[in-house]
Amino acid sequence: MIPGASGPCPCGGVPEGVPLSACCGPYLAGESWPPTPEAVMRSRYTAYVVRDEDHLFRTWHPTTRPAEVEVDPSLTWTGLDVLEAGGNDDEGIVEFAAHWTSGEGAVRQRGAVRERSRFTRRAGRWFYLDAVRSGD
Known part of the structure; x- marks a missing residue:
């Protein structure tokens, strides 16, 4: 079961407010595959929110993905x-x-990761290939 599956999908997909179970949930559960690069990216963002490292690994192109994928537990992803x-x-x-946000109270920090991600199709499926970051 995906945490928050009955709440709005964190990816902010169209239409906004669609439950996770009807948006990125089937991708994270492995029931279907995201049909476009944008859908892959939105599902990957959602995987960061719910800390689904398996989905991040599955959607990362095998030639560029690390041996293990770890989500930073100190970050709370707040919008896309x-x-x-x-x-x-x-x-x-x-x-x-x-x-994202991190920390609490007086030490709370906010920031954003801005990225231009590249995707490629392999065996009919879209995969995250790599990216250029422009800020953290």
Whole structure:
């Protein structure tokens, strides 16, 4: 069971407010595969929110993924802004800003990871390939 499956999907997909179980949930559960680079990226963001390292590993292209994927437990992911998405039949890009908080009270920090991610199709499925970050 995915935590928060009955609540709104953290990816902020369209239409906004759709429950996780009807948005990224089937991807995280392995019931289906995200059909576009943007859907892969949104499902990966959701995996960071719910700390689903298996989904992050599965959607990472085998030529660039690390041996293990670990989610930083000190970060709470608080929002996603998709800035650009596009591509062709074999390659795609998604630029986004993923917002986070860390700590509590007076030591609480906020930030965002801005990334231009590249995706490639392998055996009919889209995979995260790599990215260029422009801020943390």
